[in-house]
Amino acid sequence: MFQWGIADEITTEDETVTYRLSYLFGLRSVEVTVDTRTDHRSDGDRRIKLELTVSGQPWSTYVVTVDTRNDRTVVEYEYTADRRFGLRCIPQ
Numbered sequence: 001m002f003q004w005g006i007a008d009e010i011t012t013e014d015e016t017v018t019y020r021l022s023y024l025f026g027l028r029s030v031e032v033t034v035d036t037r038t039d040h041r042s043d044g045d046r047r048i049k050l051e052l053t054v055s056g057q058p059w060s061t062y063v064v065t066v067d068t069r070n071d072r073t074v075v076e077y078e079y080t081a082d083r084r085f086g087l088r089c090i091p092q
Contacts, residue, residue: 006021007019007020007021008020008021008022008029015035015036015037015038016033016034016035016036017033017034017036018031018032018033018034019031019032019033019034030054030055031054031055031056032052032053032054032059033052033053033054034050034051034052035050035051035052035053036048036049036050037049043069044067044068044069045065045066045067046065046066046068047063047064047065047066048063048064048065048066049061049062049063049064050062050063050064051082052082054083057083058082058083059081059082059083060079060080060081060082060083061079061080061082062077062078062079062080063077063078063080064076064077064078
């Protein structure tokens with residue numbers, strides 16, 4: 001549903017970006033909010049956490065750890081689906 005399209009409106013506030021998307025020929029719309037936090041660890045690693053919500057409901061969380069020690073860059077990526085489905089949605 002959110003793979004293609006152009007945002008109708010983009011708003012930013014601190015480390016949060018909200019995209020308003022319309023679909024079904026403009027009959028429906030949704031807001032996707034991305035909240036970003038970056039931590040610099042004492043061991044030199046950088047941790048970036050992205051939390052996505054869709055219309056105010058949790059959708060997914062992405063965590064990326066970047067290690068640039070020893071003349072190499074190692075990127076670790078984690079994904080967690082935070083969305084929940086009711087039983088009546090399963091047949092759909």
